[in-house]
Structure formats: structure tokens, C-alpha cells
Amino acid sequence: xxxxxxxxxxxxxxxxxxxxxxxxxxxxxxxxxxxxxxxxxxxxxxxxxxxxxxxxxxxxxxxxxxxxxxxxxxxxxxxxxxxxxxxxxxxxxxxxxxxxxxxxxxxxxxxxxxxxxxxxxxxxxxxxxxxxxxxxxxxxxxxxxxxxxxxxxxxxxxxxxxxxxxxxxxxxxxxxxxxxxxxxxxxxxxxxxxxxxxxxxxxxxxxxxxxxxxxxxxxxxxxxxxxxxxxxxxx
Amino acid sequence: xxxxxxxxxxxxxxxxxxxxxxxxxxxxxxxxxxxxxxxxxxxxxxxxxxxxxxxxxxxxxxxxxxxxxxxxxxxxxxxxxxxxxxxxxxxxxxxxxxxxxxxxxxxxxxxxxxxxxxxxxxxxxxxxxxxxxxxxxxxxxxxxxxxxxxxxxxxxxxxxxxxxxxxxxxxxxxxxxxxxxxxxxxxxxxxxxxxxxxxxxxxxxxxxxxxxxxxxxxxxxxxxxxxxxxxxxxx
Numbered sequence: 521x522x523x524x525x526x527x528x529x530x531x532x533x534x535x536x537x538x539x540x541x542x543x544x545x546x547x548x549x550x551x552x553x554x555x556x557x558x559x560x561x562x563x564x565x566x567x568x569x570x571x572x573x574x575x576x577x578x579x580x581x582x583x584x585x586x587x588x589x590x591x592x593x594x595x596x597x598x599x600x601x602x603x604x605x606x607x608x609x610x611x612x613x614x615x616x617x618x619x620x621x622x623x624x625x626x627x628x629x630x631x632x633x634x635x636x637x638x639x640x641x642x643x644x645x646x647x648x649x650x651x652x653x654x655x656x657x658x659x660x661x662x663x664x665x666x667x668x669x670x671x672x673x674x675x676x677x678x679x680x681x682x683x684x685x686x687x688x689x690x691x692x693x694x695x696x697x698x699x700x701x702x703x704x705x706x707x708x709x710x711x712x713x714x715x716x717x718x719x720x721x722x723x724x725x726x727x728x729x730x731x732x733x734x735x736x737x738x739x740x741x742x743x744x745x746x747x748x749x750x751x752x753x754x755x
Numbered sequence: 756x757x758x759x760x761x762x763x764x765x766x767x768x769x770x771x772x773x774x775x776x777x778x779x780x781x782x783x784x785x786x787x788x789x790x791x792x793x794x795x796x797x798x799x800x801x802x803x804x805x806x807x808x809x810x811x812x813x814x815x816x817x818x819x820x821x822x823x824x825x826x827x828x829x830x831x832x833x834x835x836x837x838x839x840x841x842x843x844x845x846x847x848x849x850x851x852x853x854x855x856x857x858x859x860x861x862x863x864x865x866x867x868x869x870x871x872x873x874x875x876x877x878x879x880x881x882x883x884x885x886x887x888x889x890x891x892x893x894x895x896x897x898x899x900x901x902x903x904x905x906x907x908x909x910x911x912x913x914x915x916x917x918x919x920x921x922x923x924x925x926x927x928x929x930x931x932x933x934x935x936x937x938x939x940x941x942x943x944x945x946x947x948x949x950x951x952x953x954x955x956x957x958x959x960x961x962x963x964x965x966x967x968x969x970x971x972x973x974x975x976x977x978x979x980x981x982x983x984x985x986x987x988x989x990x
Binding site (some may be wrong): 530 | 761762763764766801802804807808809810831833834835836837838844846849
């Protein structure tokens with residue numbers, strides 16, 4: 521490599537999602553420095569060769585700094601690279617997505633951001649322009665979230681530890697953008713072993729108490745054998 | 756970024772797959788230089804800020820150099836990074852997977868490799884140790900290939916332009932590692948609009964001529980709504 525010294529900036533950026541009132545939200549920071557000073561962006565940071573043993577560690581480190589949450593669900597989505605993304609030169613951004621339970625949220629800015637906020641995601645967009653190519657990154661993260669929602673238990677990571685099946689169904693409906701049949705959803709979810717009953721625990725509002733469930737502890741991502749949307753459409 | 760100059764080596768490595776006699780093969784090169792001189796590795800190359808407009812362009816460039824194929828099916832799999840992967844220091848490798856029709860294969864070495872070969876993949880492994888963490892990269896590419904095979908038309912990119920449904924089924928069977936029911940497979944594949952008949956074209960061997968099909972031209976990746984394995988198990 522001696523004949524070719526690269527000068528590439530490598531960052532890790534994370535789309536941090538949560539649900540508030542069944543509505544998908546993403547964490548954005550307002551940049552306090554150039555380039556794109558004043559613009560909103562996905563939180564991220566430069567990979568540091570010294571403390572970070574892997575890209576995932578960089579992502580976890582930045583997450584803990586911004587949200588105080590040490591171990592949320594974290595998944596690598598895709599890597600973006602090219603000479604046009606950043607005015608400083610060729611840059612590479614490894615995009616992660618993190619799912620937070622809304623009860624975990626404690627925001628912490630630092631001197632590199634002037635503001636930090638949860639912003640509502642509609643479709644795959646937010647209500648403001650984003651710095652760099654972060655609109656494209658957000659789109660990729662939303663697509664991954666929706667595509668995994670069709671086949672897996674991923675969405676349960678956006679809910680509190682214990683939830684009713686109606687709350688889980690509302691979360692799936694909101695993210696998939698479709699209304700899901702209650703009986704069909706219930707059957708599929710229980711059949712897939714996605715959740716388990718919390719013995720003797722019920723939510724008391726409405727006419728009769730609703731059983732509480734939690735994500736199956738054996739796995740943080742259980743897969744359906746069929747597309748959830750398609751299958752519940754039947755039931 | 757002036758306060759923190761990174762010194763990170765960014766490469767693009769590609770698991771180039773093909774099928775020969777229904778058996779998955781991956782393209783490997785034998786390294787002619789240190790580190791890992793003499794060891795086999797996935798072909799790849801250092802990202803060059805100048806000619807390469809994106810990571811995908813780097814991948815396409817290296818692919819054309821090694822195989823002479825300009826536009827195969829190409830998909831980004833995952834990015835690996837850390838201080839331990841490469842003795843030269845912190846490195847980032849963006850892993851792609853490419854699918855080649857076996858008829859397209861023309862291998863071309865260059866002065867950085869001492870040999871180049873198609874090597875049989877069994878499970879997610881090859882018969883020799885690989886340089887760097889490339890055994891892990893190969894495993895990730897195989898998992899992606901298998902997981903997509905369960906839900907999409909991807910595997911057809913490993914076949915010649917025109918194929919019989921038996922040839923397609925054998926390719927899926929080989930990659931999924933399961934035997935697939937012929938009638939069920941046929942029904943699912945036709946129902947999903949994955950392939951279309953080549954009018955009037957037949958393969959003549961065996962007792963009766965077999966209809967030839969090609970991948971549906973509208974899309975290079977059609978998705979099933981259900982897991983192919985599960986569904987054909989029924990039929």
C-alpha cells in the first residue's frame with residue numbers, strides 16, 4: 521500500500537428509531553460545525569482507530585454518548601462511499617440502525633451539536649432537509665426496518681419490555697403502513713414463537729384486562745416463515 | 756476533522772459466485788505480496804479516490820479486471836472494520852457479492868496475484884485457509900446468498916440466460932441444501948412471476964423436450980411472498 525496513500529474519511533452514522541404514540545421517530549442532531557453547519561443530520565462520528573475495536577463498537581460508543589443507552593438493538597444497514605458526499609473529500613459512511621424502547625430515552629448533546637431532537641418519520645422522510653446524503657441514508661434505514669418488519673420480531677424492540685398484542689399490532693401497522701387483521705396477527709405471532717406471556721400480568725384499561733407479553737428471551741430476532749402482511753391479510 | 760487525521764485503509768472485496776454442475780463456486784486469488792503472501796483471498800482492491808465515483812464503481816472495476824465481466828448482478832453485503840484485520844493497521848473492507856453465469860467466465864490475473872481459481876464452496880467454507888478475515892467475509896456472503904434464495908429470484912443470475920425449470924430447481928436445491936418438490940417449485944416460481952417462457956424454445960434431452968425460461972426482464976430480483984423452502988415442502 522506504500523505506493524497509494526488513501527485520504528478517506530471513515531464515519532459511522534446511525535438511524536436511531538423509536539416509537540412514540542405508535543408513530544416512528546428518528547433521532548437527529550443539528551450540526552454546530554462546518555460542513556453543513558446548522559443543518560440536521562443523523563448522529564454519527566469519525567471512526568477512531570484507538571478506542572474502537574470494530575465498526576460496531578464505534579456505533580455503540582456514539583449511541584451511548586447521544587442517548588445514554590448502552591445496548592439497544594443495533595444492526596448494520598449499508599455503507600455509502602464516494603467523492604461527492606462530503607466537501608472535505610472522499611468519504612465512507614457505515615450506516616447502522618438502532619431500535620430504542622421509548623422508555624429509554626435520555627438525550628445528551630455535546631459541543632459538536634447545537635440541538636438534538638426526535639423527529640417524526642413519514643414514509644421514509646422527515647420534515648426538514650438533511651446534511652450530506654443523510655436523506656438517502658435515512659431512506660435505506662427505513663426500507664430495512666420495513667422489510668425486516670414483514671418477516672421478523674424486530675419491531676418489538678421499539679416497545680416497552682411488556683406489551684399487549686394490540687400494542688404490538690399497532691406498532692407493526694404503523695411501520696408497515698397497512699392495517700392488520702387482529703385475529704390473523706395474533707395467530708401468526710403466537711405460532712412463530714415471537715413473544716411469550718408474562719404470567720399473571722395484565723393491562724387494565726377498556727372492558728377486560730389484556731394479557732401482557734414480552735419478546736421471546738431466547739432470541740432478539742425471531743423470523744416468520746411467511747410475509748406477515750400477506751399472511752394476516754388472509755386471517 | 757483537522758484535529759483527528761485517520762489512517763484507515765479502505766478496500767472493496769467481492770465474493771464472486773457461479774454455479775458449475777449445480778455446485779456453488781467462489782473466485783479466489785492467491786496473493787503475490789505481503790501481508791499474507793501466498794495465501795488465497797477474495798479478490799478486492801483498495802478504493803481509489805480518483806477514478807471511483809462510489810464503492811460500487813470500485814467493485815465493478817475490480818470485477819471487470821479479474822473476470823472480464825462488466826455488469827454482473829452485484830450487491831453490497833456488509834462492511835467489516837477494525838484494527839486487527841490487517842497487520843498494516845485499522846482497515847475497513849466493504850464486502851460485495853457478485854453472481855456470474857458460468858458461461859461468462861474468463862479469468863484474468865494481474866501482477867498482484869500469483870494465481871486465480873474457482874473453488875468449490877461447501878456449506879460456507881472452502882478447502883483452504885483464507886488471508887485476513889476473508890473466511891468470515893465468505894461466510895457472510897454465503898449467508899446472504901442463501902437467505903435471498905429463500906425469498907427471491909436471485910439464483911437465476913447464476914444460470915445461463917435460458918434454462919429449464921429443472922435446472923433452476925437444481926440450482927436452488929444446491930444452494931439451499933434441501934431437495935425441492937418439483938410440482939411445488941414449479942407452481943411457486945410461475946405464480947411469483949419470477950421467470951417467463953422463451954416462446955418456442957425447448958431443451959431436447961430426455962424423453963420429451965423441456966420448455967426454456969428466462970428471468971423476468973422487468974426486474975433483476977423478484978421476491979416471493981413466502982419462504983420458498985417452506986412452501987414447496989407442502990406441494
